[in-house]
Amino acid sequence: MKQLLSILFTIILVKSSFAQIGFYYPYFPYDPAESTEWKWQVSAFANEASNSNAFTNEFFNTANKSKFLDKELINTQIENMNDFVLAGQIRNIGVGAKINSKKNKGNKYLYLGIEHRRYLDIYLDDDLIKLLLLGNKPFAGEILKATDSKYYSIYFNQLKGGMGYRFGTSEANQHFTWNLALNIGQNYDYIEVQNSTLYTDPDGDFLDVTALANTKLSDTVWAEVYQMNGLGLSADVEYSYTKPDDFHFDLNLRNLGFIFWNGDTFIGEIDTNFVFDGVGVDTTSSQNDNLPDDYSYKSLRRILFKDPESSSFTTGLPVSLRFSAGKYFASNQFYAGLNGTYYPFLSAKFMFEIFATWNYKNKLYLTPVVLYSSYGKVNYGLCLGVNIHKKVSIHVGSGYLNSMFNKNELLGKGGFVRLTFIN
Amino acid sequence: MNQNTKIVCLLFLIIVAFSGCQKERPHPSWNVDLLAPLLIDTVKISDIISDTLIEGNPDNSITFVFDKKLYEVNVDSLVMLPDTLFSWSFSLQYLPNPIPLEPGDTIIEEIFDWPLDFSSFHIEGVELENAVIRSGEIKFEVLDQSEGDLLCVFGINSAVRNEADTFMIAEKVPAGQNIDETYDFSKYRLDLRGSEGIEYNMLNYYLALILHPDEQGTVYLNPADSFAINIYFENIVIDYAKGYFGQNTFGFGPELYDFSLFDDLEISGFSMKDATIFLRIENNYGVEGLFKIIELLAINSSTNETVPLQGEMVDSNLFIDRAVQTGNGLQIIEPFIQTYDFSNSNFTDMIEIMPDKFSYTIKIQSNIFGDSTNHNNFFYYDEPIRVYMEAEVTQGVKIEDMFIEKRETWNGEGVKLDNITEGRLILIFKNGFPFSFDMNLFLENETMETIDTLLYDAFITGAQPGADQKVEEPAETRISIVLTDNLKKSIKEAKYGYYELLINSIDDEHVKIYSDYIMELKINGDFQFIIEQ
Numbered sequence: 001m002k003q004l005l006s007i008l009f010t011i012i013l014v015k016s017s018f019a020q021i022g023f024y025y026p027y028f029p030y031d032p033a034e035s036t037e038w039k040w041q042v043s044a045f046a047n048e049a050s051n052s053n054a055f056t057n058e059f060f061n062t063a064n065k066s067k068f069l070d071k072e073l074i075n076t077q078i079e080n081m082n083d084f085v086l087a088g089q090i091r092n093i094g095v096g097a098k099i100n101s102k103k104n105k106g107n108k109y110l111y112l113g114i115e116h117r118r119y120l121d122i123y124l125d126d127d128l129i130k131l132l133l134l135g136n137k138p139f140a141g142e143i144l145k146a147t148d149s150k151y152y153s154i155y156f157n158q159l160k161g162g163m164g165y166r167f168g169t170s171e172a173n174q175h176f177t178w179n180l181a182l183n184i185g186q187n188y189d190y191i192e193v194q195n196s197t198l199y200t201d202p203d204g205d206f207l208d209v210t211a212l213a214n215t216k217l218s219d220t221v222w223a224e225v226y227q228m229n230g231l232g233l234s235a236d237v238e239y240s241y242t243k244p245d246d247f248h249f250d251l252n253l254r255n256l257g258f259i260f261w262n263g264d265t266f267i268g269e270i271d272t273n274f275v276f277d278g279v280g281v282d283t284t285s286s287q288n289d290n291l292p293d294d295y296s297y298k299s300l301r302r303i304l305f306k307d308p309e310s311s312s313f314t315t316g317l318p319v320s321l322r323f324s325a326g327k328y329f330a331s332n333q334f335y336a337g338l339n340g341t342y343y344p345f346l347s348a349k350f351m352f353e354i355f356a357t358w359n360y361k362n363k364l365y366l367t368p369v370v371l372y373s374s375y376g377k378v379n380y381g382l383c384l385g386v387n388i389h390k391k392v393s394i395h396v397g398s399g400y401l402n403s404m405f406n407k408n409e410l411l412g413k414g415g416f417v418r419l420t421f422i423n
Numbered sequence: 424m425n426q427n428t429k430i431v432c433l434l435f436l437i438i439v440a441f442s443g444c445q446k447e448r449p450h451p452s453w454n455v456d457l458l459a460p461l462l463i464d465t466v467k468i469s470d471i472i473s474d475t476l477i478e479g480n481p482d483n484s485i486t487f488v489f490d491k492k493l494y495e496v497n498v499d500s501l502v503m504l505p506d507t508l509f510s511w512s513f514s515l516q517y518l519p520n521p522i523p524l525e526p527g528d529t530i531i532e533e534i535f536d537w538p539l540d541f542s543s544f545h546i547e548g549v550e551l552e553n554a555v556i557r558s559g560e561i562k563f564e565v566l567d568q569s570e571g572d573l574l575c576v577f578g579i580n581s582a583v584r585n586e587a588d589t590f591m592i593a594e595k596v597p598a599g600q601n602i603d604e605t606y607d608f609s610k611y612r613l614d615l616r617g618s619e620g621i622e623y624n625m626l627n628y629y630l631a632l633i634l635h636p637d638e639q640g641t642v643y644l645n646p647a648d649s650f651a652i653n654i655y656f657e658n659i660v661i662d663y664a665k666g667y668f669g670q671n672t673f674g675f676g677p678e679l680y681d682f683s684l685f686d687d688l689e690i691s692g693f694s695m696k697d698a699t700i701f702l703r704i705e706n707n708y709g710v711e712g713l714f715k716i717i718e719l720l721a722i723n724s725s726t727n728e729t730v731p732l733q734g735e736m737v738d739s740n741l742f743i744d745r746a747v748q749t750g751n752g753l754q755i756i757e758p759f760i761q762t763y764d765f766s767n768s769n770f771t772d773m774i775e776i777m778p779d780k781f782s783y784t785i786k787i788q789s790n791i792f793g794d795s796t797n798h799n800n801f802f803y804y805d806e807p808i809r810v811y812m813e814a815e816v817t818q819g820v821k822i823e824d825m826f827i828e829k830r831e832t833w834n835g836e837g838v839k840l841d842n843i844t845e846g847r848l849i850l851i852f853k854n855g856f857p858f859s860f861d862m863n864l865f866l867e868n869e870t871m872e873t874i875d876t877l878l879y880d881a882f883i884t885g886a887q888p889g890a891d892q893k894v895e896e897p898a899e900t901r902i903s904i905v906l907t908d909n910l911k912k913s914i915k916e917a918k919y920g921y922y923e924l925l926i927n928s929i930d931d932e933h934v935k936i937y938s939d940y941i942m943e944l945k946i947n948g949d950f951q952f953i954i955e956q
Contacts (some may be wrong), residue, residue: 135455
């Protein structure tokens with residue numbers, strides 16, 4: 001029962017293998033609204049995927065639930081690490097509506113939607129992780145290196161509007177849709193560390209630091225979802241080709257755009273090599289004048305990055321290119337195919353999955369999936385689609401059933417849920 | 424599914440979906456082991472020993488320079504004014520008949536010169552031209568042996584204050600009585616050259632006896648009547664004098680003079696090696712002379728130790744030339760300064776007992792060349808003859824239990840120690856001084872009461888000098904302080920840091936000091952720190 005509740009909870013809390021899914025079901029792209037006789041469709045969806053090539057589920061869960069990471073957990077985590085640590089999270093939540101054209105029913109429609117997106121993409125040298133998790137003392141007398149590490153986090157809302165077109169015949173039809181989005185940025189954090197080293201004297205008498213890093217941060221470290229720290233525009237385009245009872249092909253490009261971040265931004269660089277042997281004490285004044293009185297993230301970044309700028313800047317969005325292709329078998333009783341997504345600007349650049357769907361009378365779809373991604377591991381799961389009287393469709397699933405409930409497995413959890421009403 | 428049900432379902436779905444928007448950043452926490460330097464400070468020789476006592480040399484070695492006044496010669500003994508100005512009496516015994524006088528009639532009125540009598544206190548040959556009175560009074564006694572009240576008017580025409588205020592007094596003397604009055608005489612400038620301006624030691628006076636204007640009717644002077652007037656100086660201190668002070672021999676002492684060689688230090692023992700000792704005499708008087716030290720005795724009142732000065736300079740005549748007055752009546756003096764090498768004396772032995780007093784007995788012969796200045800001897804009260812000791816210690820000093828204490832303001836409120844779960848502070852002393860230190864270090868509250876002890880009787884090893892007497896490698900002492908909850912609390916609450924140092928030369932030897940000697944004090948942190956995102 002507990003396990004079942006966990007599954008439901010996890011699904012409802014929007015874990016998904018997909019960055020984005022349209023109104024059709026990618027594991028069986030049969031459109032129950034293929035009929036032109038519909039007025040509108042409303043769909044609410046949520047999906048999330050969290051992955052890592054090094055962090056375990058237990059470590060991730062403990063951190064994500066703001067709990068204390070004990071030594072045993074950290075040591076286990078350290079033992080699991082490779083030369084670099086890749087971790088990320090993609091989350092999409094939204095509602096959208098298609099409104100059918102009155103004159104050209106089924107072949108032209110208007111799309112309106114609101115979506116929330118979050119991308120977290122971390123690529124860290126294992127020495128940096130060790131330093132962060134264990135401190136410098138265990139490595140006194142050694143040189144810790146962080147040759148190429150990045151932390152990238154962005155979340156924003158999108159107000160979308162666009163058009164969809166369907167053309168072709170009953171033998172083969174094509175869809176083309178485009179959306180324009182007004183992006184309302186909440187938060188952007190980017191820190192890149194290159195060729196940096198730390199040497200701690202065995203007695204702690206000095207620290208030899210080489211630091212080469214840059215950062216761009218938006219106004220608020222962790223803005224609320226309703227806050228606005230930047231504005232931008234972006235576009236989505238999608239094209240699909242379907243030959244009923246035979247095959248389907250789909251290609252889409254999302255988030256081609258930007259956000260202009262303004263307000264109290266923070267842009268800093270550090271390129272330095274110094275030996276720190278303590279804060280100098282001026283005996284004529286208070287001895288703590290040189291010490292920071294605040295060790296918050298905000299204060300520390302001010303110490304690290306001298307003379308930061310606070311000017312507006314523009315960043316591109318994490319563009320994704322996704323394709324999906326599959327073939328129908330046995331009079332549409334089965335559909336098998338593959339989905340792939342490419343993120344050119346993220347460290348975790350791709351996700352790829354193969355699947356096979358059993359269709360029961362166009363009312364129930366059951367799909368086992370096997371997933372492989374930049375995180376270098378194979379995950380598998382199960383997805384379910386239900387059509388109720390061609391008026392309601394429910395899609396749920398997860399590609400991480402093999403790892404999600406095993407605390408010792410590498411982080412791999414996620415799922416999706418979508419509910420669509422058709423009128 | 425009816426319309427209402429659809430709307431409810433849709434709303435539910437939207438709420439569920441957006442509940443997944445994470446509302447706050449995860450705040451995991453964990454412990455890390457940190458080992459890092461926190462604070463660093465350096466202590467220079469001038470932080471330990473007042474820089475007024477040390478002087479740097481080109482080779483970075485330090486010369487201890489002691490330049491202390493041993494004593495001053497009291498000017499009062501050199502030139503003093505006689506106590507009695509004059510005594511004057513007037514008898515009418517030879518008067519053939521009574522003389523009638525009306526109120527306001529003058530009995531006698533005189534303007535006259537009268538010399539000061541220096542011979543009264545055995546100062547020979549003094550010929551003063553000018554003098555300024557620093558402080559003192561004039562005492563005025565009048566006896567009236569007549570039947571009428573008198574008005575006695577007395578003035579010193581050659582005593583002027585504030586350029587125009589001539590000394591002049593008038594007192595009523597009742598018939599058959601005497602009066603005794605005292606008047607302030609400070610700040611008067613005396614012209615002692617007489618009415619003609621060619622005399623010495625001569626003051627010009629005014630004296631008048633008048634039948635008091637308030638008398639009622641005629642008063643007769645009878646042969647039995649008499650008057651007496653006595654004028655005295657009392658407690659006169661001369662601020663300035665000019666003239667010829669005569670050839671005299673003055674003896675001073677034995678007198679005690681407080682002595683504080685180490686103004687800024689509390690020290691139990693100090694000795695010098697191969698010190699160069701000079702006695703510097705600074706003569707601000709316009710009088711040359713011979714200066715002879717009869718006896719100079721260093722006294723430590725605490726231990727009752729005394730060491731007399733011994734050496735060839737003792738009981739020898741030291742010639743000191745006169746100062747030159749460069750301003751016209753202004754106090755601008757170029758003193759005569761002469762140093763005398765006392766290196767062969769036992770002066771270092773005198774210093775080693777840490778004297779707090781000197782007893783001196785000296786003799787001065789003035790104007791050994793006679794009136795070579797043509798009556799231009801002078802002195803100012805504020806600029807006497809001063810005797811200094813100059814000691815330069817270049818080879819080494821031995822310090823025993825030199826005590827230093829210092830209190831610094833402490834601002835620990837901003838120090839974030841709450842995140843330290845356990846650990847220690849490591850105090851590292853890299854001592855480049857050839858001194859060892861015993862250290863106490865306390866934290867105090869706003870009323871300077873000790874609230875915690877960081878160090879007590881902590882011994883900091885001194886560095887060992889090499890063959891060339893110079894320290895090459897500092898001595899390192901590490902002291903670990905466990906960071907308890909109480910100590911963390913104290914560090915935050917403390918308002919002052921107070922330390923005491925007891926300093927001793929290493930191996931109880933004389934050690935040479937260099938200006939580049941430093942002690943590096945570093946505080947390292949070795950603790951478990953809880954990271955809270």
